[in-house]
Amino acid sequence: MYIVGEAEAEAAARVIREGALFRYGVGGECDRFEARYADYLSGGSADAHVTMTVSGTYALTAALVAAGIGPGDEVVVPAHTYMATATAVLAAGAIPVIVDIDESITLDPQALEEAVGPRTRAVIPVHMWGTAANMDAILEIAERHGLVVIEDACQAVGGSYEGRRLGTIGLLGAYSFNYYKNMTAGEGGAVYTSSADLDQLVRCSVDPCHFYWDGREEGFTPFAGLGARASEITGAILNVQLDRLPGMVESMRTERRQILEATQPLEAIGLTQSPMHSPDWDCAAHAFYLLPTTEAATIFSELASGVIAGKTGRHNYTEWDQVLAKQGAAHPQMNPFNFPENAECRADYDPEMCVRSLDILDRTVLIPMDPRHAPAEVEAIAHNIEVAARVALEGRDRSSAELRDTTPLDRQKFDLASVDGD
Numbered sequence: 145m146y147i148v149g150e151a152e153a154e155a156a157a158r159v160i161r162e163g164a165l166f167r168y169g170v171g172g173e174c175d176r177f178e179a180r181y182a183d184y185l186s187g188g189s190a191d192a193h194v195t196m197t198v199s200g201t202y203a204l205t206a207a208l209v210a211a212g213i214g215p216g217d218e219v220v221v222p223a224h225t226y227m228a229t230a231t232a233v234l235a236a237g238a239i240p241v242i243v244d245i246d247e248s249i250t251l252d253p254q255a256l257e258e259a260v261g262p263r264t265r266a267v268i269p270v271h272m273w274g275t276a277a278n279m280d281a282i283l284e285i286a287e288r289h290g291l292v293v294i295e296d297a298c299q300a301v302g303g304s305y306e307g308r309r310l311g312t313i314g315l316l317g318a319y320s321f322n323y324y325k326n327m328t329a330g331e332g333g334a335v336y337t338s339s340a341d342l343d344q345l346v347r348c349s350v351d352p353c354h355f356y357w358d359g360r361e362e363g364f365t366p367f368a369g370l371g372a373r374a375s376e377i378t379g380a381i382l383n384v385q386l387d388r389l390p391g392m393v394e395s396m397r398t399e400r401r402q403i404l405e406a407t408q409p410l411e412a413i414g415l416t417q418s419p420m421h422s423p424d425w426d427c428a429a430h431a432f433y434l435l436p437t438t439e440a441a442t443i444f445s446e447l448a449s450g451v452i453a454g455k456t457g458r459h460n461y462t463e464w465d466q467v468l469a470k471q472g473a474a475h476p477q478m479n480p481f482n483f484p485e486n487a488e489c490r491a492d493y494d495p496e497m498c499v500r501s502l503d504i505l506d507r508t509v510l511i512p513m514d515p516r517h518a519p520a521e522v523e524a525i526a527h528n529i530e531v532a533a534r535v536a537l538e539g540r541d542r543s544s545a546e547l548r549d550t551t552p553l554d555r556q557k558f559d560l561a562s563v564d565g566d
């Protein structure tokens with residue numbers, strides 16, 4: 145969604161003009177992006193591996209497969225995420241166990257602790273809406289119970305947790321580059337790991353034939369991966385996008401800091417800022433407010449141009465139709481819910497099972513940041529938040545609410561004409 149300009153068009157055109165659309169043999173953009181993104185994520189570590197793929201969904205699937213998750217395993221996922229977090233678990237042949245989020249709208253560590261059972265093998269914390277999950281608490285619980293941690297950083301490209309990039313803290317991390325993400329090529333995904341062995345498994349999952357081009361470690365036994373190789377056009381666009389990313393994230397962090405500071409006094413009338421686990425480091429793609437009632441959240445959200453987290457229509461577990469209906473695959477014999485190995489896994493889904501999450505989500509309002517906002521627009525957003533809070537919480541007259549225009553004026557700010565290569 146974010147910012148795509150002439151530099152991306154030029155990069156894609158170059159690949160087409162050169163006829164170098166395939167990453168192996170003729171290309172080089174995907175290789176270059178993988179190396180650069182691995183550097184960016186790890187701060188230049190020699191043990192950093194990135195493998196591109198076609199989507200965040202497939203990145204999660206490949207990460208689970210590489211981690212050895214499969215039939216007989218339960219994987220804990222939060223009640224609020226895009227359904228791919230759960231469907232990737234099914235694609236690996238395992239069973240998702242859905243647990244509550246807390247007021248930070250990320251996985252509640254207490255809910256994880258309570259959910260761990262004899263079959264639980266892994267947990268997928270999701271850095272939802274760009275905000276970091278409570279990684280210290282999750283890692284501590286995971287270590288105590290011997291769980292694999294796979295981070296879903298699909299919505300958190302460019303963010304960190306206390307100085308470590310999101311997606312690099314667990315055993316593996318998955319990213320999405322679809323249209324709505326901080327870094328985009330329309331579609332795309334990637335897996336990060338610091339283990340060369342796991343990376344080999346991820347690569348096999350993404351492209352069963354990559355050994356033909358890349359060579360193969362002695363002793364590695366390939367398996368039948370699905371095939372989800374990225375194109376050079378994606379690689380070329382992402383090489384430009386990666387140059388934009390740090391400036392965009394910094395800009396969103398500044399914007400959110402200013403908005404949260406300006407609206408902090410509204411705590412006195414009941415406008416609570418949602419807790420964050422790494423406010424100085426995350427992507428700052430949104431500011432979050434927790435309202436006391438759903439009615440107040442509705443009014444506040446309308447006037448402040450926000451989005452109610454629980455009302456996006458696709459991010460609550462109650463909206464993951466295939467999962468709740470236990471349709472884990474097209475063919476019944478490929479459906480993990482029918483595998484004898486999964487007979488003891490807990491799949492007793494019920495729309496009511498995480499009502500605490502639904503209550504929090506219906507009262508949480510997301511205010512999107514935009515790196516192109518100029519200072520006047522940031523002030524206008526803070527002004528509108530105050531007006532909205534006074535109507536929603538103090539009962540001020542809605543018809544006299546004077547709202548300001550917040551459309552970004554500085555549209556050229558990040559529309560780079562050209563970007564340095566390296």
Ligand SMILES: Cc1ncc(COP(=O)(O)O)c(C=O)c1O
Pocket residue numbers: 198199200201202225226228229270272296298299319320321322332333
């Ligand atoms: C939290 C989360 N996980 C996974 C995905 C899947 O990514 P993709 O759409 O690239 O398959 C998304 C994408 O919307 C997401 O938001």
